[in-house]
Amino acid sequence: MSVEKRGAVKVVREARGRVPGDGIEMAFGYWPGHGAAVVALHGLTASYLNFIGIAEKLEGRCPLFGLDLRGRGDSEKPAGPYGFVQHARDVATAMRAMGIGPSVVVGHSMGGFVAAALAAQEPALVSGLVLIDGGYLPAISGAAPNESVNAALAERVMQLTQTYPSRQAYRDYWRAKPHFPAADWGPWAEAFLDYEVGGESPVQPKAFQAGVMADLAEGFRREEMAERLRSIRVPAMLIRAESGFLPDQPPLFPDALAAQIRELMPQVEDHKIPGTTHYTIVLGQRGAAVVADLIVEMVGRLASSSSIHP
Numbered sequence: 001m002s003v004e005k006r007g008a009v010k011v012v013r014e015a016r017g018r019v020p021g022d023g024i025e026m027a028f029g030y031w032p033g034h035g036a037a038v039v040a041l042h043g044l045t046a047s048y049l050n051f052i053g054i055a056e057k058l059e060g061r062c063p064l065f066g067l068d069l070r071g072r073g074d075s076e077k078p079a080g081p082y083g084f085v086q087h088a089r090d091v092a093t094a095m096r097a098m099g100i101g102p103s104v105v106v107g108h109s110m111g112g113f114v115a116a117a118l119a120a121q122e123p124a125l126v127s128g129l130v131l132i133d134g135g136y137l138p139a140i141s142g143a144a145p146n147e148s149v150n151a152a153l154a155e156r157v158m159q160l161t162q163t164y165p166s167r168q169a170y171r172d173y174w175r176a177k178p179h180f181p182a183a184d185w186g187p188w189a190e191a192f193l194d195y196e197v198g199g200e201s202p203v204q205p206k207a208f209q210a211g212v213m214a215d216l217a218e219g220f221r222r223e224e225m226a227e228r229l230r231s232i233r234v235p236a237m238l239i240r241a242e243s244g245f246l247p248d249q250p251p252l253f254p255d256a257l258a259a260q261i262r263e264l265m266p267q268v269e270d271h272k273i274p275g276t277t278h279y280t281i282v283l284g285q286r287g288a289a290v291v292a293d294l295i296v297e298m299v300g301r302l303a304s305s306s307s308i309h310p
Contacts (some may be wrong), residue, residue: 014055019067021090027074027162028094029066031055035303037063037100038295041091041118043109043134044215045052045156047073049195050108054295061296064225065103069114071211073195082214088117095125100262102127104299108282109134110215113225120135128243128298129236131268132291133252133278136229137222149252153216160209163202167194170203173297178246184284189242192283229264236268237298241272241281252278266291 014029027047030037038058042050048066056062068075069087088308093116105126107115112134119126141233164170171193174180180189197203218224238261240253251272258270273281281287 006252014066014301015050019094021070021075022086022093024070024076024078024090026070026076026090026094027068028098030254031058031060031064031066033058033060033063034104035062035299037065038299039095039100039103039105040064040066041087041111041114043065043070043111043239044153045072045160045196045205045212046109046111047192047195047206049192050111050282051106052191053283053285054106054292055273056188057288057292058296059292061292062299065098067091067281069111071208073206077208077211079210080214080270083218084113084117084215085121087112087114087215088121090124091118092125101125104130104295104302106130106132106295107134108132109278112136116225116232120231123232123234125273126234127302129232130239130291130295130298131237131261132239132281133241135238136225136257136264137199149244157209157212157216160205160207160212160268163199163204165202167197167203170194170197179279180283181247181280184280184286186285188283188288209289226264229261232265233267235298236265236301237294238268238270239281239294240270240272241276241278241287242272242274243277245278247277249277 014031016029018025019028040051042048043202047068051064053065058064070090071077071082102125105115105118112131115129115131119129164173171190174193175185195203198206238258240258241251243249244252262268271294273287274282276287
C-alpha cells in the first residue's frame with residue numbers, strides 16, 4: 001500500500017489482487033488496518049473503489065476488503081448466473097479463500113441486497129450487517145419517487161454501452177452532472193470513475209449490461225427481500241442519505257421505508273446523514289467520515305461482546 005497527497009486529501013493506494021469466487025475469479029482491493037477485516041460490497045454498476053473514501057476515513061482502525069462483484073470492475077463477467085443469491089455465494093467463497101472469518105459486512109445500494117443475502121445464507125460468516133441506502137426496495141409509495149428512480153436506473157444501464165474518448169472525458173461527463181456537488185468532488189470520485197471504465201482510447205464502463213439487467217430483475221422480488229431481512233439475527237445498521245441520486249431529490253430510503261425495515265429486522269439501528277446523496281454518502285467527505293465512524297463503532301461493540309476478536 002502507498003499513500004499519495006493530492007491537495008488536502010490523502011489518497012490511499014490499496015493492495016489489489018484476485019481471489020476465487022463461485023466458479024469465477026474476482027478482483028479485490030484491500031486496505032490494511034488492525035483486527036478483523038470489514039467486507040465491503042458495492043452497488044449495481046460500481047466497483048470496490050466505491051469504498052475508497054470510507055477506507056481512507058477508517059485510517060487503519062480496521063482493514064477493509066472490497067470485492068468487484070461478478071460482472072463488474074475487473075472481476076470475470078460470465079453470461080450467468082446472476083442475482084443476489086449468486087453474488088452471496090461468490091462473496092462467501094472469496095472470504096473463505098482469503099481466510100476471512102465472521103465479519104462486519106457493509107453493502108451500499110445493491111451491495112446491501114447482496115450483504116443481506118450473505119447474512120441469510122451464510123450466517124457464520126457475518127457478525128454484523130451495515131446497509132447503506134440498500135437492502136430493501138426503495139420508493140415505497142407515490143409515483144414521483146418511483147419515476148425518478150426508474151429513470152435514473154434506465155439512464156445508468158443505457159450508459160454502459162456508451163464510449164468516451166478518454167478517462168478524463170469520462171470524469172468530465174460526471175463532473176458536469178449534479179450527482180457530485182463541488183464540495184464532494186475530489187480524488188476519491190476521480191479514482192472511482194477512472195477504475196469504472198476500461199480501455200485506453202476510447203474507454204467504456206466495465207459493468208456487464210446483461211448481468212446488471214439480471215440483478216435489476218431480481219431486485220423487484222420484494223417478498224424475497226423481506227424474508228431475508230426477517231431471517232437475520234446479527235446486529236445491523238441502516239445508514240441513509242438525506243437525498244436521493246441528486247441533492248434536491250427525496251431520499252431513496254425515507255423514514256417510512258426505514259420503519260418497514262425495522263419491522264422486518266427489529267434489531268436494526270437507523271442513521272440518517274444530513275447533506276448527503278446516494279453517491280456522496282460513500283464518496284463525499286461528510287458521508288465517508290460518518291460511515292467509517294459507525295463501522296468502527298459496530299466493530300468495537302462486537303469485539304467487546306466477544307463476537308469477533310480484532
